[in-house]
Amino acid sequence: MLRCVYWVRVSAEFQCRACGHASPLNYLDLDGSVCCARCGLDQAFAASSWREALEHAHAVADLAGSAEGRHPSAWLSIGSENPFKDVTSAAHHQSGFAVERGMQVPQSMVLTTALAEPQCEGCGVPLAFQRLGPELRSSCPRCSQTRSYRLPPNAQSFAPGLVGVMTEEHRTDQAITRVADDREKPGAIALTCPTCGGGLQVAAGERVVTCEYCRKSSRIPEKTLFRLGGASPTPEPWWLAFEGPSKTRRLLERDPALPADLGTVSADIQAVQSPKKKKLTPLDLALVVMLPLFCLLVAGALDYFVLQELGLVIPL
Ligand SMILES: [Zn+2]
């Protein structure tokens, strides 16, 4: 069992630049491009989108469900400012553009994060995890089924606290179906068994294929599902594991070691902004000049009347 590692269930989607529909992001696709499940377009995806979304997931994992969250400080309370203290799930919405390598890349990701533990599909009991270098191995305490998952090699640069991912696309204990362009049918793809090289027949919607020659099964990569007519248009839940305090917590604790610019994370939770300095308008200027003049005039008139009452009229 892994201590101090905590899981969240996420589901994510982005808006396709070509067809405008929402397309699911069912795994940690950190290679710089994503594929639309509706129209098949492979499009650039901003690294900052993943950075912000993963920090949001880490913040929910760390802070949701209680005032002080998972890593309470002995002398600092964040309860009054914790944006996730009253929720067990939260959604992160992106908009606008990010500039990366001189290109404007739209940011349209929506990521929903919920506090939850991964469970065995068959038995419904919480899974146990073991960390083996860059891999996490899950095992079910009831049926003993084991599975291994590996984070993408660059995942740490996107989210320093991320230690595990759990979804089919990241499994390392299952072979991946070989995909190539079909020589006979232009535009189509041909699938072959990674073990024996035999041709595979796939029914629409199938993710895992069993070879009819050698009986070994392999998994079809998510990015080729659209071309087989089996891509899911709705997001499927998957899992992320984090350890340590989130950046958002350190921001709430005003950690001086933290860079001042934390992007949208700080924008989300910046509760109090210093009041802006007001610019002087012509009306303000007029008031500044006219008010003393008016006062002088009133004082003068009063003086005049008082002197007149006393019979001491001064010739004007
Ligand atoms: Zn599309």
Ligand SMILES: [Zn+2]
């Ligand atoms: Zn089980």
Ligand SMILES: [Zn+2]
């Ligand atoms: Zn085979």
